[in-house]
Amino acid sequence: MNTTTTIAVTxxxxxxxxxxGATVLDLVAAATGREIGPDGRPADGGRLGxxxxxxxxxxxxxxxxxxxLAAGDAVELVTAMQGG
Amino acid sequence: MGIQPETRTGGALSEPLLAADPFTVDGVAFGSRLIMGTGGAPSLDGLGEALEASGTELTTVAMRRFSPAEQGSLFELLVEKGIRVLPNTAGCFTARDAVLTAELAREALETDWVKLEVIADETTLLPDPIELADATEQLVDRGFKVFAYTNDDPVLARRLEQLGAVAVMPLGAPIGTGLGILNPHNIELIVARAEVPVVLDAGIGTASDAALAMELGCDAVLLATAVTRAQDPVRMAAAFRHAVAAGRLAAQAGRIPRREHALASSPMEGRAQFL
Structure with missing residues (x-):
C-alpha cells in the first residue's frame, strides 16, 4: 500500500x-474512534449503528x-438521530 | 367511614386485560400500543425519561450524518432501554431518496422495518401519494417491512396495503400541528377496510386525541412532538400511556348508542314518597 500520497474525497x-489506499473501513474506524474487525463490526463486540x-x-x-476509496469519491456516513 | 370497602387500584384490574391484548405487527407482539418517536427532544436525558414514562416498546429515529461529537448516543440509549427501533425516511421528497435512506437504515440499525415517509413539500409535510406508492413497491421488493406514513385517504391506504405494507399509518393532522384528528370518519373507513394494523401517526396534540384514535379502532398511535415539546414531557408521556390504554379498552368494551333524549339510570320504581 502506498501511504506516501493522499487522495481528496468528500x-x-x-x-x-x-x-x-484507505478503505471504507479505515474511514469508519477513524470517524467513530473504534476498532473495527474485517467483518465491519466493532472489535469490542458492541454495535456501531x-x-x-x-x-x-x-x-x-x-x-x-x-x-x-478513490479520489473524488463522495461518502455519506450516517447514524440514528432524533426523529419522529 | 367504616363501611367503605378497602381501596382497590384500577391498574391491577386493567393490566391483565391489556396484557392479553398485545399490539402485533409483522408477527412481533408489543405490550404497548403507543409508539413514541424521538423527534423534538431538547436533550437525550429528558428523552430517556419520557420514553420510560410512555411505556413505549418501539420508537422512531431519523437517519442523519454522523457527527463525532454526538457519537451514536441515541442508538446506545435505545439499546440500553431495550426499545426496538423503527427508522424513518423523514426529509425524503422522492422514492429514490427514501429507498436509499431505508437501505442505510437497514445497514446501520440491522432492521428491515422502516417507517416510510415521502413528503411533498416543507410547508404541509404531507405525504406525496405518487412517490409514496412507488417507494412502497420498491422497498417491499427489496425485502423491507414497510410502515407507510400516509394521508388520511382510505383509497391510498388500501393501495399501500395491496402493495405490501405491513402497517398503514394515516395522519390525524399535519406533522407537528397538534390539531388532533381532523377527519375521524376517514380514519374509521381506513380501519374498517384494513387487514394490516392501522397506526394513527402525526397531528396528535394531547391525550384525548390519542384516546379518540384508539376508540376509532386504530391499533396503535405514533407521536413525538406532543410529548417532546410539551412543557412537562414526562408527565405528558404518562398521560399518553394511559390515554392509549383507555381508548383501546373503550373501543373493545362496546360503547352505548347515542340517544336523542335522556335515559334515567336509576329506577323510578321504589322511590320514597314525600307527603
Whole structure:
C-alpha cells in the first residue's frame, strides 16, 4: 500500500484528505474512534449503528474492508438521530 | 367511614386485560400500543425519561450524518432501554431518496422495518401519494417491512396495503400541528377496510386525541412532538400511556348508542314518597 500520497474525497459534504489506499473501513474506524474487525463490526463486540453510502450506493459493512476509496469519491456516513 | 370497602387500584384490574391484548405487527407482539418517536427532544436525558414514562416498546429515529461529537448516543440509549427501533425516511421528497435512506437504515440499525415517509413539500409535510406508492413497491421488493406514513385517504391506504405494507399509518393532522384528528370518519373507513394494523401517526396534540384514535379502532398511535415539546414531557408521556390504554379498552368494551333524549339510570320504581 502506498501511504506516501493522499487522495481528496468528500465525507458528509466536507472535503478531506485520506491516505491513498484507505478503505471504507479505515474511514469508519477513524470517524467513530473504534476498532473495527474485517467483518465491519466493532472489535469490542458492541454495535456501531452507522452506515455508509459511497457515491449514492450503500456499502454493506461486510464489504467495507474490501472497498478502497478513490479520489473524488463522495461518502455519506450516517447514524440514528432524533426523529419522529 | 367504616363501611367503605378497602381501596382497590384500577391498574391491577386493567393490566391483565391489556396484557392479553398485545399490539402485533409483522408477527412481533408489543405490550404497548403507543409508539413514541424521538423527534423534538431538547436533550437525550429528558428523552430517556419520557420514553420510560410512555411505556413505549418501539420508537422512531431519523437517519442523519454522523457527527463525532454526538457519537451514536441515541442508538446506545435505545439499546440500553431495550426499545426496538423503527427508522424513518423523514426529509425524503422522492422514492429514490427514501429507498436509499431505508437501505442505510437497514445497514446501520440491522432492521428491515422502516417507517416510510415521502413528503411533498416543507410547508404541509404531507405525504406525496405518487412517490409514496412507488417507494412502497420498491422497498417491499427489496425485502423491507414497510410502515407507510400516509394521508388520511382510505383509497391510498388500501393501495399501500395491496402493495405490501405491513402497517398503514394515516395522519390525524399535519406533522407537528397538534390539531388532533381532523377527519375521524376517514380514519374509521381506513380501519374498517384494513387487514394490516392501522397506526394513527402525526397531528396528535394531547391525550384525548390519542384516546379518540384508539376508540376509532386504530391499533396503535405514533407521536413525538406532543410529548417532546410539551412543557412537562414526562408527565405528558404518562398521560399518553394511559390515554392509549383507555381508548383501546373503550373501543373493545362496546360503547352505548347515542340517544336523542335522556335515559334515567336509576329506577323510578321504589322511590320514597314525600307527603
Amino acid at each position: 465525507i458528509n459534504g466536507e472535503g478531506r484528505q485520506l491516505d491513498a 452507522v452506515a455508509v453510502a459511497l457515491n449514492s450506493e450503500v456499502v454493506p459493512r461486510v464489504r467495507w474492508a474490501a472497498t478502497p
